[in-house]
Amino acid sequence: MDLSLAVLSGDGIGPEITAATLHVVAAAERRFGLGLRLSEHPVGVAALAATGSTFPAETAAAIKAADGVILAPVDTYAYPAGQPNPSAIVRKSLDLFANIRPAVARLPAARRRAEIDLVMYRENTEGFYADRNMFDGSAEFLATEDVALAVRKITREASTRIAREAFRAAARRRGLVTAVHKANVLKRSDGLFLEAVRAVASEFPEVRLEEVIVDAMAAHLVRDAARFDVVVTTNMFGDILSDEAGELAGGLGLAPALNAGSDHAVAQAVHGSAPDIAGEGIANPAALILSAALLLRWLGERHATSALVDAAGAIEGAVDAALADPAAHTRDLGGTATTMVFAERVANALKD
Template sequence: MSSLRLLCLPGDGIGPEIAGATLRVLAAAAPRLGRSLEVETAEIGFAALAAAGTTIPEAVLARARAADGVILGPVSHNDYPPVAEGGRNPSGVLRRELALFANIRPARTYPGLASPTGRRFDLVIARENLEGFYADRNMAAGGGEFMPEPGIALAMRKITEAGSRRIAEAAFRLAAGRQARRVTAIHKANVMRLSDGLFLEVVREVAARHPEIACEELLVDAAAAHLVREPERFDVLLCTNMFGDILSDLAAELAGGLGLAGSLNHGETNAVAQAQHGSAPGIAGQDRANPVSLILSAAMLLRHLGEAPAAAAIEASVARALAAPESRTGDLGGPLGTAGFTDLLCQLIPEAPQ
């Protein structure tokens, strides 16, 4: 069997620290892989801007296309110069160029780790990744936001049958592999009758082909309320782009924080593991960053690539480490820094059940 070829793009701020931690964890889990592991690294973000005049060089994009999977560290894209001066958002560029239409974001509570609601839950959000209101993703050229005259700003939202069908099929496939086997389609069709109406029409079509999966429809405002009150009622939430972005952050915070939230972007042929949080430049280089989000994202990537045993070993070791206060990072009230927590995970992974 050919080797598993991954490309690591460390990014900005705490990105290099948590990317380094993630690569150490992958090395510890490598004996559980069904093939040998090859990892290459390339610069993006400010490092690439200084060296190549752009935050994501075309050569890096080509390497990302050719890799089996990509590990993407957080980037400080809000601080980049204008696009004309090389300041492209690597995350958005990768999503568009690799056609990563699905953003899968689990949120689950961990034994021994308190959550704001005091309730236990395990859900996953399937978010459409290439359409919606986000200006950098819904136009072939130009922007989805524009200002025809001072004091007037307009935004366009794009929802397509094809895009809705792809993410709906992905959500139902996810649900088929879970215990509850339930999909909740999130919408605002009572107001956005055409765009969310089209989304729901396609979801109903897909649901009819999967009668073994329960399917319900819920307004996004009601979904937010239910997430806070009874998050355990949800299994797979199927969302358009902006609604999925917002609700996934809410769900992650209810589960213990964005530092614990994995995220996988995938298309038909490519996949990118990406921490759900930002680059936190204020703590960069201080051994204070919690690497769990990117580590769990990498585990999701392994599972997506058919390496479930290695993914399960990483996930079990993270859960074991989070169970005790003395084995957590500082943001969770523990004494460990980035390196110390990574050391612990690398010790636990070989002990994880086969």
């Protein structure tokens, strides 16, 4: 296969963890002969300085032409008013309706805290997010200087397609989907979401469906995360709960994610750009490395290419091998290893 990956290095620690991730991808390329063509494109603060936009037209064209995208964290707080959020634009322009966030306890301490092995399917295009709900403009506005309003958008179409992806995943895993909602209060919007999920459930008789209210779900994750397999929910609930699950699984430095649609997918770690440690070379690159593995698996399944699927599994195994050595732990895991030391350990493990 001759596949192209667009690489967007982002802000803050983004360039550092991107370099580490590309080092690991290069090691996978050497071992598996993946035929990947990588090209880097500007976004964020660096793009603003060079082009006057945090998301220039050249980058927009590149991501649409690419087979996959690796997107590092961006620091939207640092952007001047009116500058676009690259993450939101990528998700909207490529119609990446599924935000897929696995949470797996990879460290012994995390396994003692929670035997967690779940994957969260978060609807990614609407919900409470004001930048994704309107044809034009924002769904958040001031009625008066003292009254702020926001519109939540839930559609049957979006709810159905994220539910279908969740049930397909559960059919390959342990056969349980947990739909998280607040339909006891948000009767129309979450009620519509649940209607769509129940309709999809009828297509998968081999998969069991349970329904859990979102505040109860937050408690259940702490109490007994092992009971969950595949979780499906709306945008903001999924954003919050997946961070909780990621922390239970060992921390956001180990929390990968894939934004997937019908035709495109983007590897993007759950965590942010951490500007407070940018440039120090101490950020944990594991989440972005694991996100890249998710992207390779998605591409491999889409193109029926076993080498890509094998490479994804090998990268995940190599990350586990590196994590088994405390000398490779970065500061967030209680160690002293640098970003590139961790990446080199993963790359070396890939040789085996």
